[in-house]
Amino acid sequence: MHPAARAHVSHSGIENSNDDGERRTLDADDLIRSLLTLSEVAPGAVAAFRALATPRTFQKDEWLLRGGDSAQLLFFITRGLVQELYIDAAGTEYTRTFLREGSFTGSLVDLISGRPAITWI
Numbered sequence: 558m559h560p561a562a563r564a565h566v567s568h569s570g571i572e573n574s575n576d577d578g579e580r581r582t583l584d585a586d587d588l589i590r591s592l593l594t595l596s597e598v599a600p601g602a603v604a605a606f607r608a609l610a611t612p613r614t615f616q617k618d619e620w621l622l623r624g625g626d627s628a629q630l631l632f633f634i635t636r637g638l639v640q641e642l643y644i645d646a647a648g649t650e651y652t653r654t655f656l657r658e659g660s661f662t663g664s665l666v667d668l669i670s671g672r673p674a675i676t677w678i
Contacts, residue, residue: 588633621678628667628674634660642677
C-alpha cells in the first residue's frame with residue numbers, strides 16, 4: 558500500500574493564524590463553530606456534543622477507517638492531511654478527496670447505512 562494512501566492526522570493541536578497573523582491551536586470551540594456553519598443547533602445540543610467529543614491522536618500512516626470495517630465515528634481534523642479513497646478488488650486506489658484542518662471526515666454513508674465501509678480514510 559502506498560504510504561500516501563493512509564491518513565495523516567493528529568488531534569494534538571493544529572497551528573492556525575488568527576486575525577493578527579499569530580499562530581494558534583484549533584480546539585473544541587473551532588469544532589463547535591464549524592458545526593454551527595452547517596446548521597442551526599440548540600445550545601443544549603452544543604453542550605451535549607461537546608461532552609461527546611473525544612480528542613484522539615493518530616500516527617502518520619494510520620488508518621481512521623478501513624474498507625470492510627464498521628464505520629462508527631466522525632472525525633474533526635485539527636492537524637494534518639487526510640485522504641479518503643476507495644480500493645477496488647484488484648487493489649487499485651481511487652482518491653475521493655483530500656481533507657485538511659477544520660474539515661470533517663468519517664464516511665457518513667457508511668456510518669448511516671450500518672453496512673461494512675467501502676471508504677478508506
